[in-house]
Amino acid sequence: MRASESNLQTNGLNRAEYTPIEWAEKACEALMAKFEPEVLPPDRFHYHQGVFLSGMEKCWKETKKEKYYSYLKRWVDSQVQPDGSIKKFNPDELDDIQPGVLLFNLLEQTGDSRYEKALHTLVPLLKEWPTNPSGGFWHKGKYPNQMWLDGLYMAGPIAVQYGQTFGDSSYVDMMTFQALLMAKHTKDPATGLLYHGWDETKAVAWADPETGLAPEFWGRAIGWYPVALLEMFEYMPADHPDKAALVEILQDLLVALVKYQDPATGLWYQVVDKGDRTDNWLENSCTALYVHAIAKAVRFGYLDPAYMEAAWKGYQGVIDTLTFDENGRLIIGNICIGTGIGDYAHYIARPTSENDLHGAGAFILMCVEMSLATQR
Secondary structure (H helix, E strand, C coil): CCCCHHHHHHHCCCHHHCCHHHHHHHHHHHHHHHCCHHHCCCCCCCHHHHHHHHHHHHHHHHHCCHHHHHHHHHHHHHHECCCCCECCCCCCEHHHCHHHHHHHHHHHHHCCHHHHHHHHHHHHHHHHCCECCCCCECCECCCCCEEECHHHHHHHHHHHHHHHHHCCCHHHHHHHHHHHHHHHHHECCCCCCECCEEECCCCCCCCCCCCCECCCCEHHHHHHHHHHHHHHHCCCCCCCCCHHHHHHHHHHHHHHHHCCCCCCCCCEECECCCCCCCCCCEEHHHHHHHHHHHHHHHHCCCCCHHHHHHHHHHHHHHHCCCEECCCCCEECCCEECCCCCCCHHHHHCCCEECCCHHHHHHHHHHHHHHHHHHCC
16 A cells, blocks of 8 residues: 555655645645646535535645635635525535535635525525434435434534524534434444444345444544534534533544554554455545544644644555656545445445545645644
């Protein structure tokens, strides 16, 4: 999984020369060179663009380089119509709610009312979202009663920030309920890890017939959950009645994850708890999300600073896999493509991609957070 030193020498580049924020910029610029913002795939308002551009927004806030702000604004403006409607999105998929997080900063920067109108188009959909018998959000309309860990990242941060921005605390309560419900039903007491999903009705093929749980701990799905909680914490009241319980869930999960870090590379496995299997493989996007979450939890005071050792080891593990193309542009590999819930063989057989948008987004989130760590 490690990139060869000869490759780096051929390209005339040295990983050690770059700071975390410079790596974040290189990832932004690699994607900017490949895609005009208006054609970022897929051809709709979707979290692949949303997480990548969320990372770019954080990079812009750290570097103050206008090109990043301009790029993400161009994508949003290609999707949001003058009346605040969204050109193309699936209103019954949580994945297509997430990019709305980009609207808050644009509204603040420009005062343009269409960004506010778009938020009022998107977020109130959650008030009528279909739920399982316990009140948990379906991940998509075509997946009745299925709660996926990914869903908290798709809906949690945008809803909590919406509640703070527009003075409606019911959105905060809504998403803390979802987070608590998800942890209650997906946490494994033996490992401390979270299963990829839960079907309360036990109707879907992957669901355990007794618990309704998914069969495995998939790397990236677990990563979205703490990243979402930490984003939510930025916009919810410090004295919210659910916060203490959610902080404890965050702490327990991150401490558990550190136990499964590969000691040789610093990376984490595609199926997190089965690193002893020869067909399992090390995956960059989950590692990046875990590193981001550990470092941010330390920054917020939720984890002891000693956990930065694991964060830096994971960060370096990802950096060690990087290569560059013939034009000197960054290539982030070992990224699992978009993946639904399945068994061990399903996850292991998933293809990998290079500079996949949500993998690049996870990488940028990691690098910006590690840059903040260097400033402490």
